[in-house]
Amino acid sequence: MIGLFWENFRISLGSILANKTRSILTALGIVIGVLSVTLMGTLISGLDRTFEKSMAGFRSDVLLVSRMEWFSGDTDWWEMRNRPRIEEDYGKKLLARSQFVEAVAPVSERGGSLIRDDRRIDSRFFGTTTSYLATNASTEIEQGRFFTDGENRSGARVLVIGGDVADALFPNEDPLDKYVKIGNYKFRVIGILKKMGKFMGVFSMDNQATMPIGTYKRLYARRGWMTLRVKLNTEDVEIAKGDVRGVIRTLRRLKPSEKDNFGINQSSTLEAQYNAIKLAIGGTGIFITALSLIVGGIGIMNIMFVSVKERTREIGIRKALGATRNMILGQFLMEAVMICLIAGLFGMGIAYGLSIIINNFFPSSMPIGLAIGAIMLSLIIGVVSGLVPSYRAARLDPIDALRYE
Numbered sequence: 001m002i003g004l005f006w007e008n009f010r011i012s013l014g015s016i017l018a019n020k021t022r023s024i025l026t027a028l029g030i031v032i033g034v035l036s037v038t039l040m041g042t043l044i045s046g047l048d049r050t051f052e053k054s055m056a057g058f059r060s061d062v063l064l065v066s067r068m069e070w071f072s073g074d075t076d077w078w079e080m081r082n083r084p085r086i087e088e089d090y091g092k093k094l095l096a097r098s099q100f101v102e103a104v105a106p107v108s109e110r111g112g113s114l115i116r117d118d119r120r121i122d123s124r125f126f127g128t129t130t131s132y133l134a135t136n137a138s139t140e141i142e143q144g145r146f147f148t149d150g151e152n153r154s155g156a157r158v159l160v161i162g163g164d165v166a167d168a169l170f171p172n173e174d175p176l177d178k179y180v181k182i183g184n185y186k187f188r189v190i191g192i193l194k195k196m197g198k199f200m201g202v203f204s205m206d207n208q209a210t211m212p213i214g215t216y217k218r219l220y221a222r223r224g225w226m227t228l229r230v231k232l233n234t235e236d237v238e239i240a241k242g243d244v245r246g247v248i249r250t251l252r253r254l255k256p257s258e259k260d261n262f263g264i265n266q267s268s269t270l271e272a273q274y275n276a277i278k279l280a281i282g283g284t285g286i287f288i289t290a291l292s293l294i295v296g297g298i299g300i301m302n303i304m305f306v307s308v309k310e311r312t313r314e315i316g317i318r319k320a321l322g323a324t325r326n327m328i329l330g331q332f333l334m335e336a337v338m339i340c341l342i343a344g345l346f347g348m349g350i351a352y353g354l355s356i357i358i359n360n361f362f363p364s365s366m367p368i369g370l371a372i373g374a375i376m377l378s379l380i381i382g383v384v385s386g387l388v389p390s391y392r393a394a395r396l397d398p399i400d401a402l403r404y405e
Contacts, residue, residue, distance in 0.1 A: 022303060023339055026303045027296070027339050027342065028343075029292050029293065029295040029296020029297070030340050030344060030378055030381060031296075031350070032288070032347070033290075033292035033347070033377075033378075033381075034344045034374045034375075034377070035348075036288045036289040036292060037373075038347070038352075038366060038370055038374050041366070042351065042358060042370070043281065043358060044278060045365070047274075048278075051274055060267050060268065062230065062231050062232070064228070064265040065228040065230060066262065066263055067085065067262060069265060085226055086106075088213065090251055091106050091131075091230075092104075093247070093251060094230060094244065094248075098243050099243070100240035100243050100244070101231070101240075102134075102231045105129055105132040105135045105228070105231075106129060106227075107227045108127040108217075108220070108226050109125065109127075110124075110225070111123070111124055111125070112182060112183075114165060114181070114182060123162075123165055123208060123209045124207060125208075125210075125216070125220075126211070128210060129212070130147065130152065131229075132146075135229035135231045138205075141160070141191050142195075143176060152212035152215075155214040155217075156215060157186060158187060158188050158190045158211065159190065159209050159211055160189075160191035160193060161180075162196075162205070162207055164195075164207040165206070165207055165208070175192060176189060176192070182209075187209075245260070248260075293377070296343070296381065297384060300340065300386065301385040304335070311393075315393055319396070325394040328393050331393075332390035333383065333390040335386065336386020336390070337386060338382070340382030340385070341378055343378060344374060344378025344379070347374070348371055352366055
């Protein structure tokens, strides 16, 4: 049995090498199919990891109240842009009027630059209260401390900076209790946030600088976006969301007939959009894979029919020398399987190289199960596409085969 296997292997390999160009062109469909399925799987795996890490700060029990919905649908952008501001005092009133609210952190945000001596970095400035830590699970103090209620009330010029800011402005020293400038004002660094990485591998979450909202208002007055981070005390998010919505509508004096002029956003909104994108990417990958494998399988079946026709006399001679139908069947079936296997390995090799490049943007790696599945798929395509031509070769009459010109 082993001797027969190696004999068929030798003959099949010889036939493939004797027709290199034809074999390569035939295998291209399988290469593209395996490349597509492994690359899409790797990409989705990387996206899943990145999304999970990025969503760490968006807790399911935290609502974000702002002027705009993240995904507004048919709402006109200019209409949202001109809506009234979200006011800071909404937070205190929400705490007083809603039984579902545990903590509220008003957050104002704008861009700007931080300067220390001849070093400079563009940053995102956040003005907030001490409740910010309770409403943001991804914010952890690595060194130093967060500001106090007293510092917030007095408008103290203190900053808690992100890891990128610390690295850029204090590359070889401890930033704590040292000063940086925002415009003409000096701020003392009192804390450094633990690094969070990039949101979806694109936007850095470590270039922020957080200050007391009292300080922010003195510096920028009413400029910048205001968002309320609302932490709930219940797992029934939809009921709590409805209650919060009712309070905000009352605060904004909206009539029952008027639609909301604010947005209440939550992590499930991002998750739904992400799943839709992932489904689209996966669907595209499956379509390309299926099309490539079908075309590749048909190509291999066609070339195996040609090979059988070209080697009819060889088949007749082998049968005359005692080769059985199963031996002929195995020979041509192995040839089809070998073409698909080599193509599958080549496609997976390309996908692995590209996955290393993808890893520079998303922390990803090729799933072992997917790689094994891709190789098994290429073997199955080889068996299916080679079975009919191999069966026809095995059924050839040796006398007719020897007479074939």
